[in-house]
Amino acid sequence: MSRSRSPPGISRTTSPCFGRSTRRLPFPASRARRLAGGRTAPCQHALADAFARLDAAGLLRVDDPRRAAHHFALLVGAEISERTFHGAVPLGEDEVSAIVTDGVAAFLDGYRGRGN
Incomplete structure (x- = not known):
């Protein structure tokens, strides 16, 4: 069986489930979580705080920030993560923006505040 080269950013590893060589994508998110001691990323806390304030102001309807x-x-x-294989494949700026x-x-459709 021939071994093909992995694209940049993708490493080969042996799968514990299948016992054969598989390609594995880098997981910067898991590294960030590990660096944060397993806690939710700081930006998630900042977003939750902001959403709680927007709920208090009546601009969003948020039961659980x-x-x-x-x-x-x-x-x-x-979608960006999926389409870029977790950052291994570039995605155009216009696509990301859309x-x-x-x-x-x-x-906003799901969380828009009362009367907004």
Whole structure:
């Protein structure tokens, strides 16, 4: 069986599940979480605090600010992460902008405050 070269940023590892060589993507998010002592990233806390303040002002309707921060992060970042294979493949600036804009719009549709 021939071994193909991995694209830049992707390393080869032996899968404990399959016992064969597989390609593995880098996981900067897991490194950041490890550096934070396993706690949620500081930006998640900052987002949760901001969403709580926006809820108090009546601009957003947020029952659980931490969950809202998680939803926001997923809506603006998950597609980018998937399409770039966690940063291993570049994505055009226009595409990133459109994905983030649509994610923010979806978040606001779900969390928009009373009368806004």
